[in-house]
Amino acid sequence: MLSMFAETVGTSGIAGVGAGLAAGLAVVGAGIGIGRIGAAAGEAMARQPEMADTIKGFALLFAALVEGVAFFGIVVGLIMALGQDVTEQMFREINPDLFIPK
């Protein structure tokens, strides 16, 4: 019963839809976060121009951290999209008797 369900989900191509959603929503989050960091940095630099260099380094560091978090979502999407073939390859190498080709 569970294998029927797994087989339907595996062959329906919904993994691609999931991967697209993961990548798209991750990019939305990154855009919002980096936009807010940029706005705050610009405002702070306008209030205190003598701190501009410090604020620039600070904003760049945090923008890269936010982008790193967004990449988690992209990696999950990649695993979803390409995982089928990778697991097949792994099965073939580890135990050919266990591998049942489609």
Place this chain on the structure above:
Amino acid sequence: MSILRTITLILSLVLPIAAQERPAKVATPTGQEVEAEVGSDGHEAVKPMMDMGNSEFFIRQFEHVAPHPLFEVELSPDPDVNRLFTFYDVNKFQVYALGLMLVVFMLVLGSFNAAKTPWIVRVFRGWCLWLRDEGIYSVMGEEEGKIYAPYFIYLFFFLAFGNLLGMIPGGVSMSATVFVTGPLALVTLVMMVGGGMLKQGPGKYWLTLLPEGLPIWLLPPMAVLELVALIVKPFALTIRLFANMMAGHLVIGSFIGMIFLFAKMMDMGWLSWATTAPSVGMAVFIYIIESFVALLQAYIFTYLSVIFVQLSLHPAH
């Protein structure tokens, strides 16, 4: 001294080039692995463009991002042991990065007692100094920073040169696989745990992970949470560097693949020639951003490693 420098320089640059590239092993649809056919000019034979399906262009570009084995070293008759020592193209670029670091920093070391130094050596001296003072000493203080500074400076320049070498066309980014960034983050984890255990005593370090002043029924969940937080930090380091490097190359590959995709879809009509220019333009734009991101991610990996080691050595509570 200069003879030694010359010999090291030559060896560090010639040895990797001796790794000859063999035709890669590709998987046929029936599941066996055969060697790719070699075309007339010695490279892999490729299907003609018009015969490819709509997604096969991108597969060819995306193959750049996965590591390819170059050759295997015959260390023992057991093929499983030999497979552990395969030399990948990623390894080749790691050796290139190390060779470049060797050359640059031997020049820097030689310039400390010299009268005149070329401007580029002074740039690297200033870079090292900036990293040591603002990256390491500002977080760890001078006495403790002195112990850990050599490793972190090495880590930063290894990652920076490695990532930048991946930006050369035809180059492979050495940190574009989890199997390179993972061990580097594992070294950070070992430094965190080992440094904490050395500094506070083997048993007491684990007790400092828990916050103070907790009711006793809250201790088990908090212990699990803090352990997970300890493991997640190097994991995040791994994925951040790996995904940044891989995604940059994937995006560039996608833009280049789109040129061929349009050509096939429009049967090489005039519009497909016209869309070549914006595709190449966007690829160049992403290239510029990627070369900046390469340096930035190397710095972030190093800086976060410094912060994590500092948090382990001097816990906040």
